[in-house]
Amino acid sequence: MMIIMKPTATEKEIQAVIERVESAGARAHPSRGEEVTVIGAVGDREHVTRLGLDASPGVERVVPILKPFKLASAQLRHGVRSVLEIAGRRIGGQHFALIAGPCTVESRDQVLATANVVRDGGAAFLRGGAYKPRTSPYSFQGLGQEGLRLLAEAKEETGLPIVTELMDVRDLDAILEVADVIQVGARNMQNYPLLAEIGRCDRPVLIKRGLSSTLEELLMSAEYVLKEGNENVILCERGIRTFETAYRFTLDIMAIPVLKEMTHLPVVVDPSHAAGRRDLVVPLSLAAAAAGADGVMVEVHPQPEAAICDGPQALPADEFPAYVDQVIQAAELAGKELSRV
């Protein structure tokens, strides 16, 4: 940590900072320039942070040097990328995985029809929500247990591993009976009790970036899971909040290469929620794959116009095979190949 003093800081203020740094068991290295003094503090980050030196007299600001995430950091694995193997499918490294399915589980027919289409089209995973976080309490909240049962049936029939969202920590056991990958939605990215509980089981988890979460915060959320011993974390960019009103969210394509530099964990992209519109799903999927994403998570529906939820952003099932062909080519540009069983 570097403590940058104000140009007006007095010698007494500088000494006081040095003493406080040392009181926390850290070493202080002052460096006196012509205009300002900078004090390096070497020691336990948490201890020094607790000193709250930002507010000490004469301090301009405190600049952290080390990244606050450890287990998620790219350095942990010396630059080697993590490849997760889930029910025989690989994701990460050179393996590009398609996660496809309906936004919400609506009915037996809908889930089974979609599952068959996406399996045949090349998807590695079936996605589908039984518990749905909805902005309005008056909106459809998902089929719950019945939805999980239908996902289990689809898995039985198609062999596809299941990705489904956990919203309430009390539903964890029920989710664990069906999910091969537990999804944590953007609104729960900083629900720390939920993350810690998932960390205590060893089921893979896909964590979506919060609408205004920094990449560092996303990695800190992953760290909550990793710290408890669960190493199977996938990160998901799904669009952020900006001033632009022409679309629902702004897909942050730069997150892909930058996350890859910061962490060894796989990074996938959800173009459906970012766009909220079907016609943007193809260009955004191609962009994500070309930029090096480890997968795409896309909504597919046999009859989008009859979907209960988010129909406007679902790809029609019959367009899925052509979609996959294009996305594979974009992923190949980034040196990846489609993950298949």
Next chain:
Amino acid sequence: MMIIMKPTATEKEIQAVIERVESAGARAHPSRGEEVTVIGAVGDREHVTRLGLDASPGVERVVPILKPFKLASAQLRHGVRSVLEIAGRRIGGQHFALIAGPCTVESRDQVLATANVVRDGGAAFLRGGAYKPRTSPYSFQGLGQEGLRLLAEAKEETGLPIVTELMDVRDLDAILEVADVIQVGARNMQNYPLLAEIGRCDRPVLIKRGLSSTLEELLMSAEYVLKEGNENVILCERGIRTFETAYRFTLDIMAIPVLKEMTHLPVVVDPSHAAGRRDLVVPLSLAAAAAGADGVMVEVHPQPEAAICDGPQALPADEFPAYVDQVIQAAELAGKELSRV
């Protein structure tokens, strides 16, 4: 809901939209202009929304007419403002309440010392966290049950009602034993199972706005509580995420008058978390009170430089009385008086 068709929409596309609106049990009122046709849809909002008409051929966009929140809306009470009475303290309407105390409960001495100072200084409520949402899993996470016990002791000694945060739905019963007001933090603003569970008890709740949540979303979160029967909701502005890096968050002062127009619920402001710096707490508190806030929630610590968490933003306890004097004057400008027992 108004469905605005594209200038290029065909008569067939227009008819298809009309038929789909009517299939959802709503009435369609087309209005044909020289350049575009607009179709008004009158009927159940949820049913029409589910049609996903945004993605229908020929549709430019769908504009909602009615607000999605009902129980939180100012119209529900015909413009009369809700005044909550909690352990003899009033908040809302002309009653301005100070909620003060440490960020985190650290020790018996710290809590009791602070509680006495803020009670004497004019605070209506004691705030203090036993469970702390921390970005890093390596940071101090609060004293938990022991922290709740200390808050109970402070309440016993000073008579001040307690505001404390609930992070995990499984801790609700423990929190209910101590809290007069349950706090829902910014990170949990869209934790719907938590909100619904709080809605099922009748304890007052203070909901903080998420870092990138719109005012409408904040009201929808209040609606989750209200819908379950709990009418005692307080809203809290605590700073939003913007591009500006000179401060931690940007306090959105406009939220105060605009929320007052949208809802009958009381609106308070947390200047401490927005600023992250003590020297901004006074000007922001004055601004909030002058703009019509129903209260301010402020961090106070007997020895900020020794605080475990967020010391840099805490007011020193001995400056609290002078602070209160200034804030009262600003609140009076907005036609309010300090809430006292």
Next chain:
Amino acid sequence: MMIIMKPTATEKEIQAVIERVESAGARAHPSRGEEVTVIGAVGDREHVTRLGLDASPGVERVVPILKPFKLASAQLRHGVRSVLEIAGRRIGGQHFALIAGPCTVESRDQVLATANVVRDGGAAFLRGGAYKPRTSPYSFQGLGQEGLRLLAEAKEETGLPIVTELMDVRDLDAILEVADVIQVGARNMQNYPLLAEIGRCDRPVLIKRGLSSTLEELLMSAEYVLKEGNENVILCERGIRTFETAYRFTLDIMAIPVLKEMTHLPVVVDPSHAAGRRDLVVPLSLAAAAAGADGVMVEVHPQPEAAICDGPQALPADEFPAYVDQVIQAAELAGKELSRV
């Protein structure tokens, strides 16, 4: 324009709005729902806008129906995309153009060396700044007239048409002597006198999106040029301001497909300024091309570590040919081919 009345609006307030709409020479079409009344106003947009009905008693909000841009709109050309032909190079439609060169013109050797490399590598245009908008008045501001002279020499030697920035309307004549495409930077996107003056000559112009400008505002800036009679406008996405601090700007890849839906004008992407870092330029360029951009504007320098300005984001000249190969493949995925003479 639709005027949405408040649920509490009185009949008198509704009548007053109707009368004011008609006083502006427009027709009013009230539509009375159970909860609210909506009044459609058909007539001259500017006249109705001037009424400022948003602030009239009983009005909730005013929703514009028609887009405010006309000459830039996709409808103007019935969905046919504009293809500009500039010094024999095509841009737009299926033609993908590479605009490459140094950020700043520094010296004769630097410009000529770079110009030769990018011409040989497949660039259609040479970019290079003689006038540089710099945040600090103490930073190098460009070589000015001497820079223009060196660009002219590079054009003479390589045959490449020149893209260079105009910052000051008083420099227009000097720029016109050299530039085949006049660049308007992000900071000048809403410099209306500059845009109008460019509109009065017929030289092609490339307008960069402002850091927090909406797509609609970008098109309105294009409209300032088009309105004066200059039809040769290229739009450029170069990254927007968001809360994320891990990169300088956030490249808004969604702007590409959405602009293509809104306008017939060509859309290019500048990945260098968005990223500010060389290692992000390749993935962002591939993403932009795969998402359907009509070109990429990229910084290339013979010795980036010796560049006076923005060296960290420049591609080394010797990596340019390999870069072009990759970008061409991504553009082909989007159905485009490299524009060459």
Next chain:
Amino acid sequence: MMIIMKPTATEKEIQAVIERVESAGARAHPSRGEEVTVIGAVGDREHVTRLGLDASPGVERVVPILKPFKLASAQLRHGVRSVLEIAGRRIGGQHFALIAGPCTVESRDQVLATANVVRDGGAAFLRGGAYKPRTSPYSFQGLGQEGLRLLAEAKEETGLPIVTELMDVRDLDAILEVADVIQVGARNMQNYPLLAEIGRCDRPVLIKRGLSSTLEELLMSAEYVLKEGNENVILCERGIRTFETAYRFTLDIMAIPVLKEMTHLPVVVDPSHAAGRRDLVVPLSLAAAAAGADGVMVEVHPQPEAAICDGPQALPADEFPAYVDQVIQAAELAGKELSRV
């Protein structure tokens, strides 16, 4: 400047950075921690910046230590605040100035009527636009020269000094004949040729913050003026772009106390443009004054419903005296008094 190396940086990479720092005439002070090495660079900021060390092998990031603005910095005057005296009115320090008038000069009657009302109500300056930056080229662009003539007449009649906007550097001489304070609008905040030209005359200038400009960038724009010798700069916060759609812009109240810490220059607030709605102007003005603003710039119109431009945000002239009474009280809370002749 501190150069933070990556944990994986080699000794050779560290040496290379040290050599490059020294090649720029600066001194390098390496500080080797257990995990990372940090290199302090002491010397000319511009020279070291040009090295582009962010992109050098082994470098994690570069942290500037000194602020890039000098003449605008609070330190320049050792914490003493600048008080400008303009035509006998003071602004800055303890002097709070009201700048009031119409958005746009529309007619002789309108300007003179408004000027008289605001003079009698306690305004120190008359504002009014003759040249108007409008997003649409189809909107009214101001009366131009005729508008300036009417402002001169209003000044003659009321004695009020004039604040009016300069958009085009070619209009500077015409503006100088009338304006006591030249206004630079938010869209031109980074129009550097315009700023430098204003810097070369000694007329006071009021610079509005750009919609997504940081406070540091605002001060750098002031620096462009100061560097040329014009010391009479006033800064103006007028709302920034955020994700919130409930209002046009988000007034950044925190900018007031933070700018006061950064600079000696006076800081005023424009609540009218931020809000875009009359009913928010009072609470925002009170908030701004209570937070320590040196003035408020507010739109007043004799008949807002008949205004050509921005009528919805104008205060009706007959409400101006009551408005001033309230704002004075809020300014007094911050230790200021109304500036009068």
